Amino acid sequence: MTVKRKVSAIEPSSPLVPRKLKYSSKKTTEQNKFAKFRQTTFDKYKDTDNADIIGPDGCQVFFSDIGVSLESIVPILLAWKMNCARMGYITIEEWSKFMKDSKQVAVALWQVILADKYPIIKSFMQFIEEKKPIKVINKDQWASMLDLCKTIPEDLSGYDSVSSWPVLFDHFAEWKKEGL
Numbered sequence: 001m002t003v004k005r006k007v008s009a010i011e012p013s014s015p016l017v018p019r020k021l022k023y024s025s026k027k028t029t030e031q032n033k034f035a036k037f038r039q040t041t042f043d044k045y046k047d048t049d050n051a052d053i054i055g056p057d058g059c060q061v062f063f064s065d066i067g068v069s070l071e072s073i074v075p076i077l078l079a080w081k082m083n084c085a086r087m088g089y090i091t092i093e094e095w096s097k098f099m100k101d102s103k104q105v106a107v108a109l110w111q112v113i114l115a116d117k118y119p120i121i122k123s124f125m126q127f128i129e130e131k132k133p134i135k136v137i138n139k140d141q142w143a144s145m146l147d148l149c150k151t152i153p154e155d156l157s158g159y160d161s162v163s164s165w166p167v168l169f170d171h172f173a174e175w176k177k178e179g180l
Helices: 026-045 056-065 074-081 092-100 102-114 120-131 139-151 167-179
Strands: none
Touching (some): 026 092, 074 102, 102 139, 120 139, 139 167
């Protein structure tokens, strides 16, 4: 003989009923913003015939926009760093994978593109390596780096922390001035 159990109705507020969890967090929002930025930048340079590739013309515009000569070693180094299957072509997958780790990408690009022109970059890279103040480079830091390089000398004599620089740059300036 089997034992019959009385089954009661489970209340919706009961701990036995799984609740829908909301995963809207700041991290997710930042990831979405960066994914949109990554796609927008790809779209700016993509080929008109194939929307999944940045072709030679797009690469030329990209390097022109970031101030890199096609005759320099930089395009070759970037193609290698991006694991491009073909020189002069960047697929959406290669672009996305490369851009996913924004800190690594930023450091690599800044070292390759800016380090020879602007000595302050070497100090900034040293700061990033020693202090590890961040996990990612945000859009504001990306956009402001070239301005920092062009307007502030390596000794930071013209740096004003009251100006609208990203907080990361303020921390860098403090670190640099402590070391002087």
